[in-house]
């Protein structure tokens with residue numbers, strides 16, 4: 001008996017994973033169930049945890065090898081560089097994390113040759129106004145979006161490749177020279193297959209820089225049409241955070257976007273880890 005209960009949220013995306021105490025060491029059978037839940041539902045969440053940094057890193061290992069983010073130098077946690085802070089909190093005049101990270105729909109590290117396989121956020125502080133949580137994160141299922149396309153369109157786009165350029169991301173802060181050097185432009189298949197389930201999904205977003213072999217204008221038309229199709233409400237789950245939540249998402253099966261509807265003095269703090277991925281195929 002693993003004691004785990006998987007509670008699907010909607011037909012297309014998301015599931016709650018209940019019955020696990022993340023302070024305990026997970027058995028192989030439990031790890032397998034949780035990994036499969038992530039592969040099948042795209043986003044999973046666990047409520048009511050307060051993880052020590054080392055425990056978050058070991059839960060991250062259930063999904064693969066943790067990566068060290070280029071932001072960790074500035075916003076990492078002492079002793080656990082795999083975790084970096086996403087936060088609007090300012091201490092002694094200095095930000096403790098990246099504020100307003102990921103406010104456009106995107107898939108994590110799509111600009112890298114090997115983009116992140118999965119991402120985990122652990123909610124340490126959730127902004128509240130009149131008893132309502134703010135700072136939700138929305139998730140769109142890119143596999144369901146692919147399934148819903150007409151067959152003729154699928155045939156036209158299935159061999160295209162999308163160009164990603166780190167310097168053209170829509171972000172508040174300018175990228176550092178070191179990060180620009182680390183991430184030269186790359187291209188990935190527009191339609192990729194999930195490494196575990198084999199399910200196909202669309203891998204393109206408003207942050208994509210172009211389509212290989214197409215003019216700037218023709219590429220933009222394809223990118224914008226597909227990017228807005230992916231985030232149709234039928235494919236979207238919006239997570240309303242509670243302090244202690246641990247949410248994990250699969251960067252092949254979904255895109256996400258932070259909803260920034262709060263500001264100081266309302267504070268938000270997330271501990272973020274990512275899992276190393278392979279070259280998309």
Ligand code: SIN
Pocket residue numbers: 086101102103119135136137256257258259270272
């Ligand atoms: C991210 O894009 O990794 C951050 C999402 C969030 O803060 O809700």
